Amino acid sequence: MLGAELPRKILYVDLDVYFGDGTYVMGVFSPKSMIGFFEAVKTGISGWDVMVRHLVRHTDNLYSLPAPRDFLEGEKIDAPDLVSALKICRQFFDYIVIDTDSSMTELLLNAIDLSDHLFFLVDIADALAIKNNARFLQGMAHLNISENRVNLLVTKTEESFDPEKVKKLFKYRVLGGLPQFKSAPLEHGQSMYQRGPTSPYSNVVRLLVRTVLQETALQTQAQGGFIYRFLFAPERGERKALTPAVPELPASVDMFAGINEESCAPLLKYARANLTHGNLNKAQADAMRLISLCPRSSAIYQILGEIFTMQKNISMAVDALKKAIELEPTNHMALGYLAQIMSDEEMRDRSLATVKQKISSNPDFPDLHNDAGKLMFQFHMYDEAIQQFRKALELNPQYSEARLYMAMCMGESGSMEAAIRELMNIKPKNIRVYYMLGIYFNNAGQFYESMQALSVVENLQPNYFDVAERLAALREYFDKLHSLLNMHQELLDAHPSYPDLHLKMGNLLLMVGRYKEAEHSFKEALRVNPGYTAAKQKLEAMSNMPTYLAVLTTELEQHVAEVQEGSQPPFDVELRFEKMSGLESATGKGRIDGFSVRLRNQRGGREVTAPLSKEHLNEGKIIIHCTGLGRVIPDDLLVLQMVETKTNAVVASMPALVTANDLWAGRLVMDLTGEQARLWHYPGAGMTKDMALPVRYFCVNVQSAGLARGLRMTPPVWRAELTNPATGAKAVGYPNPDQNEFATFTLTSADGKDVVHVSDRLNLRIFSPKGSEAVSMDFTILQEDIDAFFKTIAVTNLPQVEERSAEAH
Numbered sequence: 001m002l003g004a005e006l007p008r009k010i011l012y013v014d015l016d017v018y019f020g021d022g023t024y025v026m027g028v029f030s031p032k033s034m035i036g037f038f039e040a041v042k043t044g045i046s047g048w049d050v051m052v053r054h055l056v057r058h059t060d061n062l063y064s065l066p067a068p069r070d071f072l073e074g075e076k077i078d079a080p081d082l083v084s085a086l087k088i089c090r091q092f093f094d095y096i097v098i099d100t101d102s103s104m105t106e107l108l109l110n111a112i113d114l115s116d117h118l119f120f121l122v123d124i125a126d127a128l129a130i131k132n133n134a135r136f137l138q139g140m141a142h143l144n145i146s147e148n149r150v151n152l153l154v155t156k157t158e159e160s161f162d163p164e165k166v167k168k169l170f171k172y173r174v175l176g177g178l179p180q181f182k183s184a185p186l187e188h189g190q191s192m193y194q195r196g197p198t199s200p201y202s203n204v205v206r207l208l209v210r211t212v213l214q215e216t217a218l219q220t221q222a223q224g225g226f227i228y229r230f231l232f233a234p235e236r237g238e239r240k241a242l243t244p245a246v247p248e249l250p251a252s253v254d255m256f257a258g259i260n261e262e263s264c265a266p267l268l269k270y271a272r273a274n275l276t277h278g279n280l281n282k283a284q285a286d287a288m289r290l291i292s293l294c295p296r297s298s299a300i301y302q303i304l305g306e307i308f309t310m311q312k313n314i315s316m317a318v319d320a321l322k323k324a325i326e327l328e329p330t331n332h333m334a335l336g337y338l339a340q341i342m343s344d345e346e347m348r349d350r351s352l353a354t355v356k357q358k359i360s361s362n363p364d365f366p367d368l369h370n371d372a373g374k375l376m377f378q379f380h381m382y383d384e385a386i387q388q389f390r391k392a393l394e395l396n397p398q399y400s401e402a403r404l405y406m407a408m409c410m411g412e413s414g415s416m417e418a419a420i421r422e423l424m425n426i427k428p429k430n431i432r433v434y435y436m437l438g439i440y441f442n443n444a445g446q447f448y449e450s451m452q453a454l455s456v457v458e459n460l461q462p463n464y465f466d467v468a469e470r471l472a473a474l475r476e477y478f479d480k481l482h483s484l485l486n487m488h489q490e491l492l493d494a495h496p497s498y499p500d501l502h503l504k505m506g507n508l509l510l511m512v513g514r515y516k517e518a519e520h521s522f523k524e525a526l527r528v529n530p531g532y533t534a535a536k537q538k539l540e541a542m543s544n545m546p547t548y549l550a551v552l553t554t555e556l557e558q559h560v561a562e563v564q565e566g567s568q569p570p571f572d573v574e575l576r577f578e579k580m581s582g583l584e585s586a587t588g589k590g591r592i593d594g595f596s597v598r599l600r601n602q603r604g605g606r607e608v609t610a611p612l613s614k615e616h617l618n619e620g621k622i623i624i625h626c627t628g629l630g631r632v633i634p635d636d637l638l639v640l641q642m643v644e645t646k647t648n649a650v651v652a653s654m655p656a657l658v659t660a661n662d663l664w665a666g667r668l669v670m671d672l673t674g675e676q677a678r679l680w681h682y683p684g685a686g687m688t689k690d691m692a693l694p695v696r697y698f699c700v701n702v703q704s705a706g707l708a709r710g711l712r713m714t715p716p717v718w719r720a721e722l723t724n725p726a727t728g729a730k731a732v733g734y735p736n737p738d739q740n741e742f743a744t745f746t747l748t749s750a751d752g753k754d755v756v757h758v759s760d761r762l763n764l765r766i767f768s769p770k771g772s773e774a775v776s777m778d779f780t781i782l783q784e785d786i787d788a789f790f791k792t793i794a795v796t797n798l799p800q801v802e803e804r805s806a807e808a809h
Helices: 021-025 034-043 048-054 079-089 106-114 127-143 163-167 200-212 236-242 253-263 265-277 280-293 298-310 314-327 332-342 345-361 366-378 382-395 400-412 416-424 431-443 447-460 467-494 499-511 515-528 533-543 548-564 586-593 614-619 660-665 675-679 705-712 783-788 799-808
Strands: 010-014 062-065 095-099 117-122 150-157 173-179 230-232 572-576 595-601 607-611 621-625 637-644 650-657 667-671 697-703 719-724 729-732 742-748 761-767 773-780 790-794
Touching: 010 021, 010 079, 034 048, 034 079, 079 095, 079 106, 117 127, 150 163, 163 173, 173 200, 265 280, 265 298, 265 431, 280 298, 298 314, 298 332, 314 332, 332 345, 332 366, 345 366, 366 382, 366 400, 382 400, 400 416, 400 431, 416 431, 431 447, 431 467, 447 467, 467 499, 499 515, 499 533, 515 533, 572 637, 595 621, 607 621, 614 621, 637 697, 650 667, 650 697, 705 742, 719 742, 729 742, 783 790
Parallel strands: 010 062, 010 095, 117 150, 150 173, 572 667, 697 790
Antiparallel strands: 095 230, 117 230, 572 621, 595 607, 595 637, 637 650, 697 742, 719 729, 719 761, 761 773
């Protein structure tokens, strides 16, 4: 109301740090929150241009500072940070509206101290509510707050409400009552004021503003929002003079958003590809970055909703999907996903009707058929979905996403062989295809092929979904099979003339994927007993085995070889930063020449250096060719360093993790114009623990020739795990393709928090072929390790690891 009906600049602060109800009602869905703003305040905010980067803009004069994104972030909010931030904000806004919960915390007490006007909402619905409110206000009386600053408003009142009776219940002034808002529950982006600007509720609030704040110029019609509870507005006139004017836009906001969305299309496509491949963290990071560039794009919120749904983060999924629908009511995918979450049949039917109507207008558009199939897949309409995917493939035979989802429909329907056949037809295969192959082979009882496919997933991305758990179960199963094989071989050596033993041996060899040996065993059974029907049937079945099994074996072996040892297409790293001009002077050029950019691959220890130039700074980017780094593989940790050219001293560094998608794209992009720019680390700066930036990636090289050898085998002989008990971070070891005597572990953060601290004790465990623990050792992380994001250890004092691995090999 203040923002819509008054020429004032308003800031809304959602201090409900655990639940953020006000952020929800205001319709905010943004990577920005007060966490980032408070950090910026610590480093210094020089003016309006810097401040506005951390706020969410709703209208020309209404801004908000959203609550933390989850309750864990809420724990980080400190009262001193709040005080510092509000003191700065008072310079730029006419009114600051602070919305809190009723918890008596340091945050609430400090907000009260800074406020000019306090509004408490009280409920008198029953005796218990009256008792609780009286108890709270009685405690407030001990804080020595001037009674003139405190105002009480009774909620959910009827026409018969009598304020005189309520005044007898409480010590503080009762201004009146807020009428019951008799409408549907509040939705995302729909405040009471927006849903009824002339309702009795809004009229009472309008009277409140006129009376208490002396704002008599309020209009009777409004289009903005309203948030109540705590307000303060000191020295409005002086602050208004300090607030810079908002320049006129050359086009409407809608046109500006449309231009943004069009320019963001390539990045949106990249985020969608990560989603399709199952790289959810990367897809989420890309989508959240796009929101700040294009906050009115329904497609971005839709993708976020899909990501959160796959992550089982249902609350965030609902918020994102509702925002997508708010921006575009005909977004059929957002309607469908939300309908599935809410079990809303009417919305489900609307999503299907919407996409079918779009198909009727554009029947030759394969994306629409693919969307219809994905919705039907969500609704378990598998036969209808397969028809839509077949139509998409008729229009575009190379549509790999349509073929993937069609295979998933077949798999969910129980047609495992058909699902596997379709997945095998996808070329090139991405990590999700291999993952689904692993699942469907397992469901079909083809455990060896399942382990082959899942081993590729592990090589590409060890933490991909539940691949580690699935492989652990398969390896335990194969350990038992190998034990049975050894037992049968001993029996067969003692009784070579028993055809049943040859048959059972062949069955076991089939189960572990040793097809030629299995065929030989079945033939031996027939040699001993030429009339052995069971052996004949096994040989006939082997001759009729689907050819894709042989293709899979060859393809997987080639893929693993390429990942571990082979060549790769050209790979670059692109750094993006703010464009800089006016660097023509000799002084400016000298400063540029004084620094270089270095890129180091911590796994192999190789590095490349590129000098900075005026052209790079004018263009706002620099592309570093990574040929000098040797082979780059998924989960490689690259460290970007700013280096003084003369002294070779590292001034600042920043880590980046290479994903399979980066390699397929041929480029890793590090965008230093947004949030990522605040992740620079400064070696030797002596920062305190509270001020130190999070270490999101950390690489450990373990020197052990036997371990590395065992990890290279297919399936691997050894399984190695690295754990940091202090943070819960875990990593699975993989062979270092550039250094034959090393195995590499890369700890990664899924939530932006530390994976290691100084003095942490990391635990390395190596498991034998039978699943028993062969080695367990701890080592300490030093400050120099943190500065390098890297540590090397050796297990030369554990010869049994070398011997067992070499023997297994």
